[in-house]
Amino acid sequence: MNIFDINPNISRAHTLSSKFYTDERYFHQSKEKIFARSWQFIGTTEEIGNLKPFTILEDFLDEPILFSKDSTDNLHCLTNVCTHRGNILVENDCLQDGIRCRYHGRRFALDGKFLSMPEFADVKDFPSKKDDLTKIPFGVWQKFLFASINPSATFEIFTAEMRHRIAWFDFDKLSLVSARGYEVKAHWALYCENYLEGFHIPFVHQALNETIDFGSYTTETFRFSSLQTGISKTDEDAFDLPEGAPDFGKNIAAYYFFMFPNLMFNFYPWGLSVNIVKPVNSEQTKVSFLTFICDETRRTKGAGADLHKVELEDEAIVENVQKGVKSRFYESGRYSPKREQGTHHFHRLIAEFMD
Numbered sequence: 353m354n355i356f357d358i359n360p361n362i363s364r365a366h367t368l369s370s371k372f373y374t375d376e377r378y379f380h381q382s383k384e385k386i387f388a389r390s391w392q393f394i395g396t397t398e399e400i401g402n403l404k405p406f407t408i409l410e411d412f413l414d415e416p417i418l419f420s421k422d423s424t425d426n427l428h429c430l431t432n433v434c435t436h437r438g439n440i441l442v443e444n445d446c447l448q449d450g451i452r453c454r455y456h457g458r459r460f461a462l463d464g465k466f467l468s469m470p471e472f473a474d475v476k477d478f479p480s481k482k483d484d485l486t487k488i489p490f491g492v493w494q495k496f497l498f499a500s501i502n503p504s505a506t507f508e509i510f511t512a513e514m515r516h517r518i519a520w521f522d523f524d525k526l527s528l529v530s531a532r533g534y535e536v537k538a539h540w541a542l543y544c545e546n547y548l549e550g551f552h553i554p555f556v557h558q559a560l561n562e563t564i565d566f567g568s569y570t571t572e573t574f575r576f577s578s579l580q581t582g583i584s585k586t587d588e589d590a591f592d593l594p595e596g597a598p599d600f601g602k603n604i605a606a607y608y609f610f611m612f613p614n615l616m617f618n619f620y621p622w623g624l625s626v627n628i629v630k631p632v633n634s635e636q637t638k639v640s641f642l643t644f645i646c647d648e649t650r651r652t653k654g655a656g657a658d659l660h661k662v663e664l665e666d667e668a669i670v671e672n673v674q675k676g677v678k679s680r681f682y683e684s685g686r687y688s689p690k691r692e693q694g695t696h697h698f699h700r701l702i703a704e705f706m707d
């Protein structure tokens with residue numbers, strides 16, 4: 353039986369098999385099949401001076417890349433590996449008018465083009481295209497930077513619905529005030545699929561449940577992303593939506609955007625929390641929370657008031673589920689068609705990428 357056969361009809365479908373979480377082979381395959389083919393969050397454009405090295409998903413994909421900005425302010429994303437014998441080219445942020453490998457002195461232009469190499473005068477068929485630094489696909493959305501090793505679809509396709517829905521938001525006002533890391537003893541997909549349903553809110557998050565109206569909580573699914581919308585209870589904090597915004601007239605407490613397979617963009621009236629889910633092994637995950645604030649005075653109000661508390665409640669339940677999916681007596685379950693569309697959509701995408 354193919355475990356990646358999830359019925360498109362949610363009322364008939366069974367959830368993803370527990371084997372996906374417990375069999376190491378799937379964890380290993382997910383690197384190339386899921387993560388290398390999707391878009392990963394890198395940071396903000398404000399961080400890019402002239403040369404800036406990054407590692408795509410450190411300790412997992414571990415792909416060394418390099419952002420460079422040339423004299424005309426054009427951004428390039430390149431492999432950070434020298435085409436000679438594989439040295440890492442740039443180890444720290446720096447200001448240079450070119451890239452020079454410190455191992456044997458090979459030089460490249462800021463767009464990755466090979467320039468020169470000592471002691472290579474007698475080398476035949478040299479230089480060739482292969483001596484240039486490979487360009488890595490990258491995407492920019494407002495002030496956020498993304499890169500992908502081998503994208504299964506363009507950045508525009510991955511982000512279209514999200515960008516349109518929140519286009520009215522004043523991103524320029526956002527500033528990064530904190531970065532916090534959590535370690536969760538669970539498979540990365542269990543962490544994501546918990547995020548993808550508000551079904552558990554009344555059971556797991558009592559305080560959050562006081563601020564949002566569970567009855568009108570909605571989930572919409574798109575090609576590679578989904579959106580959950582929390583409507584606030586009448587006297588709780590909500591967005592001041594401008595006329596012309598797609599949700600104008602609604603009392604929205606939070607937008608929870610998920611971008612497959614591991615990125616969460618949670619918008620609140622006070623700002624944005626970006627959560628990046630980083631697999632460590634099949635039973636361990638790191639989650640980074642980046643907090644961007646636009647209105648400090650609303651920080652302690654509404655659905656985004658105490659994200660740390662909500663996170664600990666989520667972690668406790670997800671770590672329990674991690675133990676449960678390893679049981680010999682559990683294989684898979686069913687979905688609530690009304691409350692688990694996001695989780696079903698996520699499992700369908702996992703199945704599509706893994707097949």
Ligand code: FES
Nearest residue numbers: 434436437453456
């Ligand atoms: S590895 Fe870069 S010049 Fe030799």
Ligand SMILES: [Fe+2]
Nearest residue numbers: 546547557666
């Ligand atoms: Fe939760």
